[in-house]
Amino acid sequence: MLRPLSIAALFATLLPMAALADPSALDVAAPFEIKSADPVLSGDIFQKMDVVETLVNADASGTLLPSLSDGWKVSDDRLTWRFHIRPGVTFHDGSPLTAKAAALALNWSSKKEGILTRAPVASIAAEGDDVVITLLKPFAALPAFLAEYRTGILAPAAYADDGAVTALIGTGAFKATKLEPPMTLEAERFDGYWGGAAKIPAVRYSGISRSETRALMAEAGDAEVVVNLDPASVARLQSVDSLTVESVSLPRLLLLKVNIGLPFFDTVEERKALSLAIDRAGLAQAVLRYPAAATQMFPPAMTGWHDDRLEGLGYDANAAKAAFAAAGWTPGADGILENDGKRFEVELLTYPDRPELPLTAAVLEQMFRDVGIAVTINSTNSSEIPAKHAAGTLQMALFARNFALTPDPIGTLLQDYAPTGDWGAMGWRNAYFAAAVQRLASEGGGDADRSALATTLNSELPVLPIAWYQQRVAVSKKVKGIVIDPYERSLGLKSAEFVE
Template identity: 25%
Template sequence: MKTLATMLGAAALFLTSGSAAIGARSDLVLGVVLEPPHLDPTAGAAAAIDEIVYANVFEGLTRIGPNGEVQPALAERWEVSQDGLTYTFHLREGVTFHDGTAFDAQDVKFSLDRARAEDSTNAQKGLFSAIETVEVVDPATVKVTLGHPQGSFLYNMGWGDAVIVAPESAPTNKEKPVGTGPFRFDNWARGSSVTISRYENYWGEPVTLETAEFRFIPDAAASVAALLSGDVHAFPNLQAGDALPQIEADPRFTVMIGATEGETILAINNGKAPFDNLKVRQAIAHALDREEIILGASAGNGVPIGSHFSPANEAYIDLTDTYAHDPEKAKALLAEAGLANGFSATLKLPPPAYARQGGEIVASQLRQVGIELEIIPVEWAQWLEQVFTNKDYDLTIVSHTEPNDINIYARDDYYFNYDNPAFDAVMDELETTSDPEKRKTLYQTAQRIIAEDAVNGFLFQLPKTGVWDARLEGLWENAPIQANDLTKVRWTE
């Protein structure tokens, strides 16, 4: 990464007139770190899917705005019954999917029933667990009845996993996504980019951009070079390293350091020895120096966390002192666990810089207390298969970017292999609680349980280091949801 600052000065000499367009332009090349495994947000857990298609290609009944607020989308308005059990959605009319088929209430029923079905492959199936029935009242009206009140229901319907799809195109959305959004899918050049273009028959306000290309650039140095040469116009989350201060001083670029929902964790396989021993997990927690990890993995811009919860949430509590950095305490705990001489394990690291660079630091810190880690770099598809799906790992580093997702710790078959009936009970109560203050208290209780159980090594909240051409406007400063919403993006000259 030390080469990035040197590259910054050198690359400026090669800046071509191509990056200084004459007059307003209507194309955009956006740099992203990871290539998605497919393009169907209703059938995969990878954030990289939503980062391309959410709000651009696919839409839900509601949508999440740039400040985390719930906004109307395919439902222009709705009513909620006094008991909080019935939601009547009034749908926009004249909406078509990109293949020309009409959108109506039957598509909503199909999508919600499909997502909550017993054989559903939706990665966030729990979002739909409160739904008892979905009834088509007429082509423009849908009534959803819940089994119990759910305070987060409208927010849940704004997730990428809840977008509305058509039965005609749902089977092929992984390769050729067909939605109702302002952009339609054009092309996927495997290993290189995904291109979308303006959908001329869009029901809402037309977008300014005619085309947008999402270019996959996992290497940090290559990202900076692409930005400086003008090959890429914007990085929603640039891996800039030590080059960031100089980029910030360059008037050609806008730099926005925002917040994300990304809890970056040292994930631990709780179902595998010796990590099934609480003392071992506590030792790991005491061995971690968050400030050093943040400095090396995110240029010092991350916010330390002590549990799986965003500091931006009003229910957040600071639990970073639950297991403060204390290598001697870590060694003592290992001795109490019968591992006075330490042990060896593997650390599987996906491509993002926060994982690869942070992993080196974590390995060094754990080595100081007697835990020797073999670092195994894996590609994103390998991580999804080996770690997330098959739970074939000891330790890994990943950022969970789904909003307000502490409930994953209650899932029976989740890759942490964590099981605590007390935590599950809190989640069950939260599911049926609508009162904001009671929900806040329950969230705080949940944070304390997983912090004290040292389920994972809670590191930091991933910052959003947005860098783009200074003539661009409309890109999000923060990331309340895993998305690169291009609907308001335009060139100012």
């Protein structure tokens, strides 16, 4: 007679053999797939795993810090930036980090769909020990852009003649030994790391899309760090003695984007009516299990961007119905709104990589049905959102957007709303807003400039904020020194260690 397997034993039989091969490695499980060895495509993972580094770093408050560049300066006309390369840094293949090598990596990055395409860069060259970046116009946000993962620096040997990345050769505390997209990255301690050798001998990343599977990995002890837990898993894992469940507020938002070119959303009044139909507080508590209703675009943790004086986005289903009626939408025989023969029926696109998204979509479907809007949910690959945006066929999308892609949120605003971007507003044009974002990126500015941008987003609602995020991570008590970074740049692997 066969005895039933424990959850841990059953799950172990389902894991790839490689995931159980090296007990000395620290395992990280997260929902994000590795697309390739190119930092432009998967640099966020390589950065978190301490394999690839950027010229500039940032701390947990978003303050810029030296990294592969140990200092920088700008010319009086603000058109020439010089980033001095830190001496004594070695790539994982043994070659030295030089200004020439760093300039080569940045030049290849600037030719791809990376963050540098949004900066007014005229040229990137090496002069002695400096990477010299010449601009077409002043751009105060450049150092923050060079902290973004898509500007990760690889060795010259990592690139083919056409700029394609053929090997993952960085400068970080861990050296890649195995890369198998979309799921697996294995890396061993790089003893020649300029910041001092890590204490952990090896690390391993597994891209596991299902939240339930990641939670089982934490519970079974098959991963020491498990990122992006769903609320149900958080409740269960908090009672597991071998784990600590940690959370931190993030500059990331749950957003509902609408196609403003459609007759459902082409007026501010209709978008405000749609916003009024959303019970953000109830949704956040029921789905996310923490009080994080987004009353405006920027959360309180984003100092200088959050404005306490703004009138918050509220909930009033009756007011929403009245506003739709004023805009010409009246209930049909089945209760769904109609206007000039057009039925208010739309597709809501989302994706399961973040487990809260399909659940939130289901709640929104019911809230919108209550005011006469028929919604069909399509939970698919996240890449469908920018693809349908570019094709002009997107109707409505629910997604998470990180306003700390660069340590300064101006980078995300510049990419999404000045004037547009695949993850930003669709069909919205506001010349004042686009110019203000461009000016803030070029010249810098104060809290009043940032508040003005927040006010415009709240008054015109080109996208609808739903909730502010918290990152929830399960960490094994067998390891100490793990960092839950609100800017999602680091897990602290290079300073972490196993507990005896």
